[in-house]
Amino acid sequence: MGGVGMRSLGVPGNIPIWFFVGVLLTIYGALIGGHGVYAWVTHESSVVVLANLHAAVWWGGMILILGLIYCVKFFPRQQR
Amino acid sequence: MILALNAGIASRLSLAAVVAAPPMHGQLAHLTPLDVAVIATYFAMVLFIGFYLRQASSTSEQFFLAGREMTAWIAGLSFVSANMGSLELMGWAGSAYQYGILATHWYWIGAIPAMLFLGLVMMPFYYVCKTHSVPGYLKLRFGESSRILAAFSFAIEMILMSGVNMFSMAVVMKVVLGWNITFSILMSSLAVAVYVGLGGLRSAIYNEVLQFVLIWAGALLVPILGLVEAGGWHKMVAKIASNYRGQDYVHLWRDTGHFNANPMGVHWTGIVFGLGFVISFGYWTTDFLVVQRVLAARNLRAAQMAPIIGSFFKMAVPFIVILPGLLGLVVLQNPDGTLLHLVGENHVSVLHPHSFNEVLPLMMVRYLGPGLLGLGITALMAGFMSGMAGNVSAFATVWTYDIYQPLIRKRASDSHYVAVGRWATVLGVVVSIGAAYLVMHAAGIMDYVQALFSFFIAPLLGAILLGMFWKRATAAGGFWGLLLGILSSVSLFVWVRMDPSALSMVAISPDAKSMAENLYRALWSFLISIAVTVIVSMFTQPKPIAELDGLVYGVTKLPFQEPVPWYQNQWFWAVIVVILFAGLNILFW
Numbered sequence: 154m155g156g157v158g159m160r161s162l163g164v165p166g167n168i169p170i171w172f173f174v175g176v177l178l179t180i181y182g183a184l185i186g187g188h189g190v191y192a193w194v195t196h197e198s199s200v201v202v203l204a205n206l207h208a209a210v211w212w213g214g215m216i217l218i219l220g221l222i223y224c225v226k227f228f229p230r231q232q233r
Numbered sequence: 234m235i236l237a238l239n240a241g242i243a244s245r246l247s248l249a250a251v252v253a254a255p256p257m258h259g260q261l262a263h264l265t266p267l268d269v270a271v272i273a274t275y276f277a278m279v280l281f282i283g284f285y286l287r288q289a290s291s292t293s294e295q296f297f298l299a300g301r302e303m304t305a306w307i308a309g310l311s312f313v314s315a316n317m318g319s320l321e322l323m324g325w326a327g328s329a330y331q332y333g334i335l336a337t338h339w340y341w342i343g344a345i346p347a348m349l350f351l352g353l354v355m356m357p358f359y360y361v362c363k364t365h366s367v368p369g370y371l372k373l374r375f376g377e378s379s380r381i382l383a384a385f386s387f388a389i390e391m392i393l394m395s396g397v398n399m400f401s402m403a404v405v406m407k408v409v410l411g412w413n414i415t416f417s418i419l420m421s422s423l424a425v426a427v428y429v430g431l432g433g434l435r436s437a438i439y440n441e442v443l444q445f446v447l448i449w450a451g452a453l454l455v456p457i458l459g460l461v462e463a464g465g466w467h468k469m470v471a472k473i474a475s476n477y478r479g480q481d482y483v484h485l486w487r488d489t490g491h492f493n494a495n496p497m498g499v500h501w502t503g504i505v506f507g508l509g510f511v512i513s514f515g516y517w518t519t520d521f522l523v524v525q526r527v528l529a530a531r532n533l534r535a536a537q538m539a540p541i542i543g544s545f546f547k548m549a550v551p552f553i554v555i556l557p558g559l560l561g562l563v564v565l566q567n568p569d570g571t572l573l574h575l576v577g578e579n580h581v582s583v584l585h586p587h588s589f590n591e592v593l594p595l596m597m598v599r600y601l602g603p604g605l606l607g608l609g610i611t612a613l614m615a616g617f618m619s620g621m622a623g624n625v626s627a628f629a630t631v632w633t634y635d636i637y638q639p640l641i642r643k644r645a646s647d648s649h650y651v652a653v654g655r656w657a658t659v660l661g662v663v664v665s666i667g668a669a670y671l672v673m674h675a676a677g678i679m680d681y682v683q684a685l686f687s688f689f690i691a692p693l694l695g696a697i698l699l700g701m702f703w704k705r706a707t708a709a710g711g712f713w714g715l716l717l718g719i720l721s722s723v724s725l726f727v728w729v730r731m732d733p734s735a736l737s738m739v740a741i742s743p744d745a746k747s748m749a750e751n752l753y754r755a756l757w758s759f760l761i762s763i764a765v766t767v768i769v770s771m772f773t774q775p776k777p778i779a780e781l782d783g784l785v786y787g788v789t790k791l792p793f794q795e796p797v798p799w800y801q802n803q804w805f806w807a808v809i810v811v812i813l814f815a816g817l818n819i820l821f822w
């Protein structure tokens with residue numbers, strides 16, 4: 154997708170957008186999935202419909218995995 | 234509810250309805266600290282991107298065209314994201330609740346053919362002539378007067394629409410979260426001003442890609458959980474049929490043989506020719522807001538692939554917009570367990586406290602717990618900000634290249650024009666804020682501001698199509714075709730406002746509703762634009778053929794493109810899109 158390759162980090166614009174996407178998804182996945190697991194373990198009461206499906210856990214988990222994949226795949230590297 | 238002209242401009246014309254909603258109830262949702270953290274993280278990221286990219290936008294090519302370095306994927310996602318306003322999400326989810334699956338036409342026939350046409354046929358001309366903007370193309374093809382007319386029309390439209398969007402988003406935040414309107418306006422507009430002003434188009438595009446991902450991450454869960462609760466598609470359809478007897482909400486084409494046979498009051502001819510051709514092609518191929526994203530592609534093949542990639546995602550958008558509206562018809566309930574009926578904006582009352590436009594937030598509140606709700610709200614904000622950034626960055630380019638440079642300062646250094654572009658971004662945001670407050674204090678002008686948009690695109694399509702595909706079209710023909718097309722569109726609009734019975738003549742049926750007016754007004758103004766351009770051209774002197782190279786089909790030598798494997802060829806993917814498009818229309822016929 155991004156076609157990043159080895160680039161100089163000192164030059165603005167060389168961190169690919171996909172890395173930013175990965176970072177944001179990772180943060181969101183950790184926050185949402187983490188809270189979902191906490192709520193599941195502590196039996197936190199919920200007012201939403203289908204709370205028994207624990208959407209925060211699997212949706213947050215999927216976002217986290219996707220984010221990590223993007224972070225690793227598009228991690229900006231110094232130009233050789 | 235006032236409906237949009239096409240899916241891309243859905244938010245623009247459904248705003249009045251959103252804004253008109255009196256808050257008959259308390260806020261819909263309450264945010265937890267986790268939700269606030271999710272929203273704050275988003276703002277921190279978009280601002281960081283703006284600061285990070287500021288030094289990569291020091292030349293005009295970098296600031297206004299992102300250095301023409303974008304890959305097909307980035308340009309394609311940005312292309313779709315720039316027109317996916319949050320109010321499009323809310324407005325069309327509401328339309329789906331009101332009109333059913335007919336609203337999907339604005340995403341499929343109202344977008345896909347035009348996107349393919351832009352990529353395969355028109356993009357080579359935009360790209361080869363190296364224009365900075367659509368008015369810039371008009372200048373090359375028809376001369377300065379056409380450029381100035383289009384540039385002023387476009388600049389005014391962009392700023393006013395940006396202001397209307399801004400205010401509408403603030404009202405949505407007030408209704409959904411109880412936020413102060415001024416706080417919402419300032420927070421979102423300042424963020425956009427900072428990241429576009431610093432990083433130019435590159436920053437806008439980066440953030441649009443980010444926002445596109447967030448929109449899907451935040452909104453996709455709603456239809457998934459909705460389908461689980463409804464028991465799947467077929468059970469949902471059965472429940473709709475049971476709950477709303479005599480009304481068809483699930484067929485795209487079956488009931489469009491007559492104006493009064495479907496809830497939208499439209500005829501298939503209006504959908505195919507008015508929406509599918511004039512409005513859709515006008516928006517997707519001539520509106521600089523979207524075309525600018527594709528011009529930033531790094532080569533011609535990427536520029537051609539970008540709209541095709543975008544079309545795949547555009548076809549999928551109904552899943553997160555239309556489907557939640559349909560699901561709302563069967564799953565939303567009152568506290569006592571009875572079916573909740575949403576109503577039109579004018580019928581909101583204590584008995585019916587929620588309008589059609591609130592269906593998406595209501596669905597979000599129904600399914601999304603802490604964190605996920607913050608992500609859903611972030612998706613709405615991301616949609617709004619991507620649309621606003623699109624408006625502002627396009628305005629800055631048109632202002633600098635098509636108004637400031639030809640009319641105010643013809644020759645200046647490159648850095649001067651970049652500075653003008655940065656200040657134009659700030660100016661655009663400030664004027665947008667002013668427009669937002671103007672609308673706040675005179676909500677009645679909303680309809681007129683939104684109609685502005687429809688006045689320009691159809692005549693502009695006529696001028697651009699003839700300019701690009703008819704070498705006999707002259708400068709005078711292009712200018713007068715554009716001008717009289719705009720004037721005829723305005724006249725038809727005013728005529729129907731002064732005499733509502735005129736709608737039956739504009740839309741050629743006594744059963745036509747307001748939606749049909751939009752479709753047919755566009756069709757007539759397009760035809761008038763074409764006719765005037767042709768007639769005037771026949772009596773005026775055309776440009777020599779040699780001057781049309783790079784501008785007109787048949788006399789332009791397109792650059793050689795290196796052969797690529799079949800799976801990288803734009804025509805292969807266009808065929809896949811056509812097959813999917815046809816299949817979906819048949820499936821939901």
